[in-house]
Amino acid sequence: xxxxxxxGRIFVQLLPRVSGLRKRGLAGWAILAGSTIVSLLAIMTITxxxxxxxxxxxxxxxxxxxxxxxxxxxxxxxxxxDMLSRVISGGAIMFQVSIIxxxxxxxxxVPIGLFASFKGGFTDKTTSLVMDSIYAFPGLVLAIAIAAMxxxxxxxxxxxxxxVYVPSYFRIIRSQVLTIKELSYVDASRMLGANTKTILxxxxxxxxxxxxxxxxxxxxxxxILTAAGLTFVGLGLSVSxxxxxxxxxxxxxxxASGAWWVIAFPGLxxxxxxxxxxxxxxxxxxxxxxxxxx
Amino acid sequence: MGQPLLKIxxxxxxxxxxRGRIRxxxxxxxxxxxxxxxxxxxxxxxxxxxxxxxxxxxxxxPGRIVSGEIDFEGTNLLEHSQEDMRKIRGAQVSMIFQDPxxxxxxxxxxxxxxxxxxxxxxxxVRKEEAVSRAAxxxxxxxxxxxxxxxxxxxxxxxMRQRVMIGLALALNPGLVIADEPTTALDVIVEAQILxxxxxLKDERQLTLILITHNIGIVAEMADIVGVMYAGQIIELGxxxxxxxxxxxxxxxxxxxxxxxxxxxxxxxRPIPGSPPDMVTPPSGCRFHPRCPRVFEPCPLKEPxxxxxxxxxVACHLYD
Amino acid sequence: MPLLEVKQLTRYFPVxxxxxxxxxxxxxDFVRAVDGIDFSVxxxxxxxxxxxxxxxxxxxxxxxxxxxxxxxxDILFDGQSLSSISSRNLMKFRRRAQMIFQDPxxxxxxxMRVGPAIRHGxxxxxxxxxxxxxxEVVRILERVGLTPPELFYDKYPHQLSGGQRQRVxxxxxxxxxxxxxxxxxPVAMVDVSIRAQILDLMLSLKQELGLTYVFxxxxxxxANYFCNKIAIMYLGKIVEFGLRDEVFKSPKHPYTxxxxxxxxxxxxxxxxxxxxxxxxIPSPINPPSGCRFHPRCSYAFDRxxxxxxxxxxxSGTHYVACHLFDKPSSV
Numbered sequence: 001x002x003x004x005x006x007x008g009r010i011f012v013q014l015l016p017r018v019s020g021l022r023k024r025g026l027a028g029w030a031i032l033a034g035s036t037i038v039s040l041l042a043i044m045t046i047t048x049x050x051x052x053x054x055x056x057x058x059x060x061x062x063x064x065x066x067x068x069x070x071x072x073x074x075x076x077x078x079x080x081x082d083m084l085s086r087v088i089s090g091g092a093i094m095f096q097v098s099i100i101x102x103x104x105x106x107x108x109x110v111p112i113g114l115f116a117s118f119k120g121g122f123t124d125k126t127t128s129l130v131m132d133s134i135y136a137f138p139g140l141v142l143a144i145a146i147a148a149m150x151x152x153x154x155x156x157x158x159x160x161x162x163x164v165y166v167p168s169y170f171r172i173i174r175s176q177v178l179t180i181k182e183l184s185y186v187d188a189s190r191m192l193g194a195n196t197k198t199i200l201x202x203x204x205x206x207x208x209x210x211x212x213x214x215x216x217x218x219x220x221x222x223x224i225l226t227a228a229g230l231t232f233v234g235l236g237l238s239v240s241x242x243x244x245x246x247x248x249x250x251x252x253x254x255x256a257s258g259a260w261w262v263i264a265f266p267g268l269x270x271x272x273x274x275x276x277x278x279x280x281x282x283x284x285x286x287x288x289x290x291x292x293x294x
Numbered sequence: 295m296g297q298p299l300l301k302i303x304x305x306x307x308x309x310x311x312x313r314g315r316i317r318x319x320x321x322x323x324x325x326x327x328x329x330x331x332x333x334x335x336x337x338x339x340x341x342x343x344x345x346x347x348x349x350x351x352x353x354x355x356p357g358r359i360v361s362g363e364i365d366f367e368g369t370n371l372l373e374h375s376q377e378d379m380r381k382i383r384g385a386q387v388s389m390i391f392q393d394p395x396x397x398x399x400x401x402x403x404x405x406x407x408x409x410x411x412x413x414x415x416x417x418x419v420r421k422e423e424a425v426s427r428a429a430x431x432x433x434x435x436x437x438x439x440x441x442x443x444x445x446x447x448x449x450x451x452x453m454r455q456r457v458m459i460g461l462a463l464a465l466n467p468g469l470v471i472a473d474e475p476t477t478a479l480d481v482i483v484e485a486q487i488l489x490x491x492x493x494l495k496d497e498r499q500l501t502l503i504l505i506t507h508n509i510g511i512v513a514e515m516a517d518i519v520g521v522m523y524a525g526q527i528i529e530l531g532x533x534x535x536x537x538x539x540x541x542x543x544x545x546x547x548x549x550x551x552x553x554x555x556x557x558x559x560x561x562x563r564p565i566p567g568s569p570p571d572m573v574t575p576p577s578g579c580r581f582h583p584r585c586p587r588v589f590e591p592c593p594l595k596e597p598x599x600x601x602x603x604x605x606x607v608a609c610h611l612y613d
Numbered sequence: 614m615p616l617l618e619v620k621q622l623t624r625y626f627p628v629x630x631x632x633x634x635x636x637x638x639x640x641x642d643f644v645r646a647v648d649g650i651d652f653s654v655x656x657x658x659x660x661x662x663x664x665x666x667x668x669x670x671x672x673x674x675x676x677x678x679x680x681x682x683x684x685x686x687d688i689l690f691d692g693q694s695l696s697s698i699s700s701r702n703l704m705k706f707r708r709r710a711q712m713i714f715q716d717p718x719x720x721x722x723x724x725m726r727v728g729p730a731i732r733h734g735x736x737x738x739x740x741x742x743x744x745x746x747x748x749e750v751v752r753i754l755e756r757v758g759l760t761p762p763e764l765f766y767d768k769y770p771h772q773l774s775g776g777q778r779q780r781v782x783x784x785x786x787x788x789x790x791x792x793x794x795x796x797x798x799p800v801a802m803v804d805v806s807i808r809a810q811i812l813d814l815m816l817s818l819k820q821e822l823g824l825t826y827v828f829x830x831x832x833x834x835x836a837n838y839f840c841n842k843i844a845i846m847y848l849g850k851i852v853e854f855g856l857r858d859e860v861f862k863s864p865k866h867p868y869t870x871x872x873x874x875x876x877x878x879x880x881x882x883x884x885x886x887x888x889x890x891x892x893x894i895p896s897p898i899n900p901p902s903g904c905r906f907h908p909r910c911s912y913a914f915d916r917x918x919x920x921x922x923x924x925x926x927x928s929g930t931h932y933v934a935c936h937l938f939d940k941p942s943s944v
Contacts, residue, residue: 184714185722187680188785192734193707202733206724337804338775450893480665480894481831485875485887507805510877514885533881551806552879553834555861561879562838564809568774 027286034217034279041273045091052085056242065259075261077247078254087265090244093154093237094273098223100158101165102216109166110212113173114200118181128174135167143226147235154237157230161223172215176208210284217281221274228270244270297368298325299501300349300469305362307344307353314573318344318357320525323599326518328468331495331502333516333533335509335548339569341525342505346471349503350387351379367468385415388462392474394454398446404432404457405442408464415465431460435490452483456490463494471503476511491515509552513537521545524570524580531605541607543585579610587611614692615653616793616825617677622650622686623849624672628898644897646672648849649686651924654842656792659819659826661840661857663833663872667897668846670829674795677827678710679703690793708738711786713815715798717778721770727754728766731785738789753784757814776807780814787818797829812839833876837861842930845869848897848905850921855931865933867910904936912937 044051054061060080068075074083116127134142146160180186181204189203231237231245232252244266251263307319319341326332336342347353349364351371364371366387371379383389391397398407408428412419419427429439435456446454455475462470475491476484492515495502504515512519513533520530521544529542540546547565554561567584570576576583582592589610591597597608625643647669654660662670675681676688679695688695690706698706714720722730728750735746754762757780770778779799786794796815800808812835818824830836836843837857844854845866853866864870867890874888890909895901901908907917916936924932925939 184716184720187675188712188714188720188782189722189733190680191678191707191710191712191786192789193704193737194733198737202725203722207722337806452893481833481872481875482665482890483893485871485889489887489889508877509805509879513879513881513883514877537879537881548806549879551809553832553838554879555834555837555876556878556880556883558838562809562812564813565806566810568776568807569804 027283030279030283030286032283034276034281034283037272037276038280041091041269041276042095044088045095048089048092052082052088054082054085056081056085056089065254065257065262067259068261074265075259077250077259077262083247083261083265086242086247087244087269089242090247090266091269091273093241093243093245094224094227094270096154097158097161097227098220098277100155101161101223102219104159104162105165105169105219106212106216108162109169110173110205112166113170114177114204114208116170117174117177118196118200118204124174127170131167131170134163135171137164139164139222140226140229143230144233144235147230152235152237157227157235157237158223160230161226164226165219165222168219169212169215172211173208176211177204180204180207214281214285217277217284221277221281224270224274224277299328299367300324300326300503301363301365302345302349303363303365305345305348305364306360307341307348307357308360309357311356311573316572317525317575318572319348322362322522322525322527324520324527324530326469326501326503328501329499330517331500331504331515333512333519334503334505334522335507335512335519336522337507337569339524339572340522342522343473344525345522346389346473346503346505349469349471350383350389352383352389381415384411384461384467385465386467387469387471388465388467390455390458390462390470390472390475393478394451394458395478397458398454400446403443403445404428404449407457407461408442411461411464428460428464431464432457435460436486450483451479452486455479455483455487459487459490459494463498463500466498469501469503471505473505474507475504477506477508488515509549521548524572524575526580526608527599527606528581528609529605529607530599531603531607535604539603541602541605541612542581542609543587543611544581547584547586579608615655616691617654617827618689619650619652619673619677620687620689622673622676622688623647623684624669624676624681625684642898645849645900646897647676647683648897648900650846650849650851652844652851652854654825654827656825657823658842659828659840661836661843662827662829662846663831663836663843664846665831665894667848667894669849669897670831670846671797673846674712674797674827674829678712678793678795679706680712704738708789709791710793710795711789711791713779713782713786713794713796713799716802717775717782718770720782721778723770725770726766727759727768727770727773727781730770731781731788734785734789740789749788750784753788756818757781757784757787758810759784775803776811779803779811783811783814783818787822790822792823793825793827795827795829798831799828800835801830801832808835815839833861833872845872848894848900850905850934852906852935853931853933855927859928859931863931865927865931865938866906866935867912867937868906869933904934 058081061082062072062076062080064076064080065078066072066076072082072084074087076082112127116124143160143164146163147157150156150160186199186203189199228245228248231243232249237243247266248263251266254262303323305319305322306317309316309318322345334342334345344353344357348359349371353359359372405425405428409421409424412424425442429442432442433439437453437456449457476487479487488511494500504512506512516533518531519533519536520527521542523544529536529545536545537549540549550560550563551565552561565584570580578593578595579597582588585592591610597610597613599606599608600612602612624647625645628642628644650673662673664670672681676683682696690710731750731753732746735741735749741749750766751762754765759765759777759780799815800811803811819826828836828840841857843857843860844851845860845868847868853860853864853869860869861873864873871888871890874886892909903918903920904922907913910917922934922936922939924934926932927938
């Protein structure tokens with residue numbers, strides 16, 4: 001089989017099987033709810049330029065620090081920026097950061113996980129050691145440390161989150177591979193003459209995909225929260241881009257003066273998006289590895 | 295004679311799965327006299343294990359008993375409360391499970407298994423007495439007394455199964471259900487356990503339901519044989535009669551498909567086809583697609599269980 | 614020349630030690646799965662390796678098809694050593710020797726449909742064109758009784774029954790037209806009424822392809838049906854071997870006698886007379902000294918504990934490893 005065919009096969013395996021969701025009970029509802037939330041927020045973010053009533057970064061469009069009113073339903077912040085527009089547009093960064101970090105994790109974590117745990121022995125032991133060391137760090141602390149080294153910017157934020165998350169992919173994949181490689185269908189593939197690459201691509205990877213999907217969606221959720229956290233401590237982005245993380249930072253300071261709306265609505269959005277991804281991830285996880293399977 | 299010890303009437307058990315509803319047990323009726331051994335034979339999907347679990351109302355979710363009566367010593371077990379069932383399980387009706395590896399609690403010593411059993415059913419018994427009774431019992435089953443302080447993982451498969459048998463017999467139940475008790479064991483250990491069960495049967499006049507797919511075991515151990523196919527009992531009668539002159543074509547096929555070293559010419563004859571899909575079983579007689587003697591009524595009407603030649607059989611050939 | 618020759622084969626697996634044990638004890642423990650066996654299989658034979666758990670039969674089977682390498686000793690396939698085989702010759706070997714596995718569910722990739730799974734061997738070995746490969750799959754599906762083949766081609770393993778899955782396993786092995794097949798408990802996890810179907814299929818394929826089988830099982834009755842030669846294994850050693858009828862009708866080794874007496878007979882009038890050895894199979898990590906069976910044997914005497922018996926010839930084809938039969942002609 002050609003290279004293209006094998007990579008094409010990989011891609012096809014990635015499309016989750018979502019037929020018959022209704023019959024899946026709780027898992028189905030979780031997936032439905034989760035994907036609805038995420039899709040709506042994604043659509044909102046993509047159509048932000050048309051949806052926002054005002055330019056989210058334009059200052060003084062309204063009175064400074066005014067509470068929610070008919071004119072400004074979500075109020076304004078200390079710079080006179082319209083909070084509604086900021087909330088609508090602020091998700092872009094979140095999506096970008098989380099998507100990039102997930103892609104990096106997949107490109108790095110999956111091959112390492114597959115190969116090291118399949119090879120076993122010294123390769124497996126050393127890689128596990130490295131991964132466990134990274135995993136031992138509290139995620140946010142490590143992300144902050146790396147972001148501080150790399151500097152501001154969307155890509156750098158995504159990279160620091162990716163580094164923190166790769167060990168999670170590695171662990172899940174490793175536990176799956178260790179089980180699968182003892183199964184007789186892997187022996188059977190050896191009997192057909194398959195080499196390591198063929199075994200990993202055609203026999204092991206397709207059976208590991210469900211767990212990868214589950215980890216990836218939780219990764220999204222975690223990335224969003226971490227991105228907000230990084231911005232909160234000032235390691236995120238430049239000021240001009242509308243970003244929920246920035247609103248959280250300033251909103252906290254403004255809370256003292258009673259302006260609750262600056263932190264509340266963006267905060268709600270962050271939680272909502274993280275929730276959406278979490279529901280989706282847990283639902284998919286239950287779907288692919290049902291715990292009550294007879 | 296008098297009342298049979300166990301009387302099952304029209305029992306049906308259903309499982310709700312993602313693919314649809316499965317009738318694991320369909321309208322099963324049978325009587326079991328005190329002191330006799332019933333061998334329930336069938337292949338995978340026949341419903342024999344489900345039937346065994348139903349008697350103790352241990353059918354796992356998503357299964358449910360949907361109809362019928364199970365009369366044990368005169369009372370209907372299906373009408374008991376959960377509390378009453380707990381009193382019955384282990385004391386009046388007990389079970390020997392298939393896999394000795396997973397049926398014992400790995401974090402409890404053997405003595406604690408027995409203490410728990412006594413505490414549940416005979417709370418007045420003191421710990422010391424429970425342990426000494428258990429040790430004596432295990433000794434009679436071939437396990438040295440001092441091993442009662444060990445954990446399950448320190449025992450081999452055969453010894454664990456002896457412990458299971460001990461737990462099942464400790465409170466002298468009226469009925470013991472053994473679900474494939476030797477399937478997970480090696481040949482020689484299986485032989486040891488079968489000899490042990492035979493001895494216990496005689497010594498204690500046990501009433502035993504032996505669930506298995508191995509007809510050699512049934513030939514040796516059972517007084518009455520019940521053959522199950524696709525959730526139904528298709529033939530039920532005395533062992534010798536069943537083996538000498540099987541009436542139902544499936545029974546005949548089952549006997550002929552088994553290996554027989556003494557008479558190889560009568561053995562290893564396959565039954566064509568495969569076990570039925572339990573979500574959409576075949577119409578009429580469920581065995582008809584595989585039956586060598588199928589004729590007009592078979593796909594149309596389900597045969598009823600009728601009495602012929604000292605046994606019950608469900609087959610249109612005998613209508 | 615025999616097709617398969619096994620010479621003084623051993624396979625030891627190191628026992629994992631905890632950190633404490635590794636730190637404080639120099640002793641290394643091994644599971645002696647295969648502890649010095651010799652046998653050979655000639656073309657066209659169906660050679661049964663019979664034993665209980667811990668006998669080493671499955672490990673031997675895997676070694677015979679090079680899914681594993683020996684700790685010592687050698688395996689010769691058609692005169693060529695499998696231990697020192699080049700990777701190119703190994704690829705060729707993979708066409709000539711195949712395996713049928715015990716658990717039909719675990720032996721099939723749940724994410725691969727039946728057609729592509731069976732085809733994969735042809736794909737890897739680059740045999741024939743796309744078109745020809747598909748035709749071969751259709752042909753073999755019919756041959757193993759999975760008809761209509763077009764229907765089964767696209768099914769996933771979980772959509773098949775146990776017997777059907779096992780046929781797929783067989784098809785996948787046979788499509789490469791091997792000469793030698795190791796079948797590891799091929800019907801142990803298949804329904805009783807289907808077993809004969811599968812075994813008959815394997816026998817008819819033997820006729821068609823001129824196969825040689827090594828048949829691994831714990832079920833003596835099945836071995837009696839399928840095999841023409843039997844070797845009885847216990848704790849990593851072969852204790853007796855010979856023609857089927859020799860071993861079944863006049864077993865010599867006390868362990869063989871015990872196994873034979875334990876075979877269930879589906880006849881209520883038959884009285885089982887079991888010769889049951891005491892105790893259970895000891896751990897293969899520290900097998901008993903001398904004859905491995907001596908602690909359980911009712912006939913054991915002094916020598917049994919001290920000396921590992923060699924093979925004694927009972928007839929041109931029948932050999933037993935037991936001091937009861939030691940004669941000057943023992944090997």
